[in-house]
Amino acid sequence: MFTTVEQAITYIHQRPKFHRENKLTMMQSALKLFDDPQLKFPSIHVTGTNGKGSVSHLTSELLVAHGYHVGLFTSPYILRFNERIELDNQQISDADLLAVTNQVVAKLDQSELRLTEFELVTVLMFVYFAEQQIDVGVIEVGIGGEHDRTNVIQAEVGVIASIGMDHQDIIGPTLADIAREKAGIIKPHQLTILGQIPADVAPIVSEKIAAENAHGIWFDQELQLPKIKFTAGMVKFDLNVTTAGDHLLIQRLQMPAFALWQVWDASLAIVAAIAFMRKHLMKPSIPTVRKILMNFHVVGRMELINQEPTILLDGAHNPAAFRELIAGVRRSFPGQQVFLTIGMMADKDIKGVAELLRRAKWQVTWTNIANNPRAATEDELKERLGSDLSFVETWQDALQTALQAGGGEGVYLFAGSFYLITDVRHFLLADEDN
Helix, strand or coil: CCCCHHHHHHHHHCCCCCCCCCCCHHHHHHHHCCCCHHHCCCEEEEECCCCHHHHHHHHHHHHHHCCCCEEEECCCCCCCHHHHEEECCEECCHHHHHHHHHHHHHHHHHHCCCCCHHHHHHHHHHHHHHHCCCCEEEEECCCCCCCCCCCCCCCCEEEEEECCCCCHHHHCCCHHHHHHHHHCCCCCCCEEEEEECCCCCHHHHHHHHHHCCCEEEEECCCEECCCEEEECCEEEEEEEEEECCEEEEEEEEEEECCCHHHHHHHHHHHHHHHHHHHHCCCCCCHHHHHHHHHCCCCCCCCEEEEECCEEEEECCCCHHHHHHHHHHHHHHCCCCCEEEEECCECCCCHHHHHHHHHHHCCEEEEECCCCCCCECCHHHHHHHHCCCCCEECCHHHHHHHHHHHHCCCCEEEEECCHHHHHHHHHHHCHHHHC
16 A cells, blocks of 8 residues: 555545536545444534534634544645544544545455545544544535535534625525525534625525424524724724624634734634534633634635735635635735735636726736636636636736735735645745744
């Protein structure tokens, strides 16, 4: 089998990328080989068009801080593959990743089961978490919900952070289709926390909650944020949750943030973590919640990586995310010129994003994403947006041009794809990350 972790990761990445069919039968067959590890620990399941990664990370951090042995599964990774599988907020070690990959691949090969890349990684994660005897798994959906390969768990708590237009070719084409897919994570008697759900598809989610005899906590209804105040890269807010005979009020919470969505996602994570603790008869420590929140940030999501000049990274890659990104930058950097370097995948709503950026009146430069066949090329961008767009082949050249134009003043922002963010972050923070 594999003798190095590099060999194991290369093998994983060489698996087919796309699902053969919209069913979970292959996953279920594979997991049975390992005695259904996904059912050996309680779980929290998190989906959403935007925000699911932030919610998952903070939920995990809060539970670890309260003494739980927590497995966290997320995607994509920013710098290292190991980021996708964490134990108590520490990435899986190379030795453990190598061992579990050898174990799983050997048994799959014996059974002649051929999984996609995401299916294989998901099986690796479930096997590893079961072997580590975790207290709870925080499991982020890959794409969608009902047919996502993570949806083989019976999660006690579910979170739908948001519903918007993205991945229409896989889980669409309509917003109603996407809502039905994301509502598919709702399980019998589950406590489900609902974030930014458009009013016209809320009934779809409500019907699923009723059908599963689940209990919903809706943002701006049972969950409210009555006071939000941004100042100098920080935000203060109150969190108020009222459910059947129960009430929770936490005042004057603080966290580093530039955008409103960061507060929304944090509130969902806090409620999810506290709900899980209460189900397991643990009283949450509010001082602990405050401490974790004060130091919380997610790599590549409204991340300030340099102050002079101001360099900001954000993985926004659809119109809903860009709408919040624009609002957040305006709020935190009022009156400053914004120099955006953007690269996107060809299957995204490039026209919708470009229209938002046109109205924002930012200095926008489109760029290529190196070594990624899915990325929109210069010709594809010009075909969709017109020949007058500003395009520079590399993000490094785009940044240099922007710095010369702005004289180091203003905000230098990278967004559009996590593949671009990964490259920028790895290059500019190489010394810190090594």
